[in-house]
Amino acid sequence: MLFQLAIKGLLVALLAFTIVWVSGDRNKYRKLLWVTLFLTFDLIMFGAFTRLTDSGLGCPDWPGCYGHANPLQAHASISAAEAAQPTGPVTVVKAWIEMTHRYLAMGVGVLIIAAMVVAWRGWIKSRRSDMRFSPWFPTMLFVFVCIQGAFGAWTVTLKLQPVIVTIHLLLGMGLLAMLTWMAARQSEHAPIDASVANLRIPAAFALLLLLFQIALGGWVSTNYATLACMDFPLCQGQAWPNMDFANGFTLWRHLGKTADGDYLPFPALTAIHWTHRSFAFVVFAFVGWLAFRALEVGGLQKTARWLLAMLGIQLATGLLTIYLNWPLALAVAHNGGAALLVLLLVMLNYKARIPAQTAAKPAATRLSTAQFN
Template sequence: MQVSTLVQLGVTGLLAACLPLSMVWMSADANKYRKLVWVAAFLCFDLIVFGGFTRLTDSGLGCPDWPGCYGLANPFLAHAQISAAEAAMPTGPVTVFKAWIEMIHRYIAMGIGVLILTLMIKSWLQWRRSQNRAFAPLMPTLLFGWVCLQGAFGAWTVTLKLQPIIVTTHLLLGLGLLALLVWLGGQEDNILKPPQPDPRPAGLRQVRRLALASAVVLALQLFLGGWVSTNYATLACDHFPTCNGHWVPPMDFEHGFTLWRELGKTAAGHYLPFSALTAIHWVHRNFAAIVVVVLAATIWRAWPHAALRPVAKWLAAALALQALTGVATVYLSFPLAIAVLHNAGAALLVLLVTMLNYKAKYQLAAVHVPSRQAAAPASLQP
């Protein structure tokens, strides 16, 4: 790829970041750093949803090289190559429409990379000046390393031709980036306005444990959901609650859950049997019941606590929506809008479970600080 193309792509990434950076700079919020964190989190959520749209429209190879499109900076410049590929294979992965979807996805990702780089630079500069814990650079530096790793998996997604484990890891890293940004935003919120001690602190420790358990089971379900999507196993079960008319249909777990293999192939290079796709779908569907139980228990325990109740309400609504869209995807034979909404629901669950975790953590800290302060004078007595 020519240097001029790389420069054009870099300029495109800067332009994609200009609008959100301008909004942060011109906002009335005095804490521009905190504002930038939450803007980056919002755009990361949007990128995950658009990434789902890219995957579900089979646009992941709309430009079959990386980081440009046929070695050029945008589909306008590569129009001749794209048209030739489309003419040679009209039902193939390369079309003008798919090329634009894929490149817009990359442009947004580059813009978020610029925002996170800005966060890291600002945090280091402010930290060296003031040592203010609001600008502690550890998390922004971790975010920058994370987004670089995410970019590498984005490249491998294309160069390894949508290999399922690579695409699934790319999805999970995107959701992890969202969780880290939300956690950093929560830290900034609590530094700006420290939480008041909960008047009913007795159950907070249990809420914290359940919130952590919710994060673990949700992460497992996200892997399973990504594995369904990247193996195109969404319609491997065409009934609900049974699968193809059976509670336990014929399944091939060995080939279905062999991680390192090509798309649609076994590790030996043979075509993946349908029973393997059935196993992938069936496991994701049944593990969803465990996720619902654990998250419902977490919501129930968090509800009595005033500081946690708003997040618990949103989490309950998101969980119900996710279950509804999951069932609708099967009943309606995979309509694109419902499938994208299901993908967005997964990102929303990540956001809300992360928020619940940090709020429970800081509520516990707010309870412990006054108790330690109250105990300190007594410890100094002879």
């Protein structure tokens, strides 16, 4: 089974390797990073689809499906489980959704291993003088993806425990952020005005705010609290509805249960939804202010415009999810919008540090020349 799963992961990665190979980009390492970044974004989107279709336990074991490498081989076990619980978590469709998500995750893992190998090879070949191939960040990324894989396994074995699923989501966003930074390091950028230094701290703070908001959004999704407030701007017709923050934000508990094992009360779901909705205004205001400030900095206008556009789209998908009674496509798009905001804010953070990196580059070059000549 493990061998068959590995083959499927390699097949997914092979498609990406083909794109890199036939690309006209002479810097194949850069192309590999951007393709890996694109597939990681796809993985996050498909992970949201898996979660929102309640397919996380479509195959209730890990890494295979009832001990097999694909749902076709496990068809008898899946059909028996579906017959026993027709409205339960295991169906043939959900099993395929879950395993497709795992295949894509394995493919991304193979690509990250390949990027690490290329980096180490280039680093050794250049006698540690070519900073483009500095292997420490790719190696850290490999460790990070292994941790992410472990949480993916625990998501299944711990039966969708909300804190584990939310951490799994955050690690996925962290993986996207790290790949964005790595790809940005390999790419050429327009000259940035030195005044960008004033945005370094606000940009970092905005990214932290966004990640906290994503954690709250993950908590809403994993606790199935999306429909707790079906009106806007009020919640259940009130500015301050009946809410149970203690049970709502108890982290270590089973899905749908309190820490004591009782059913999670509806006011707890209301507290979860209301907190995510309220904090969204804070994030929207601060990131919007940051984007308008970035519009005034030479070399950042394009990133700032994209950031403002995504903020508007994210607000729209969030509101429409409420007004249209949680359509699946909009819910998945809302998750994708959060991922794109992460990507854009990481890129903004990177560009905010370009002038300092450019200034430090001649000194680093002189040091490298002194060491290896």
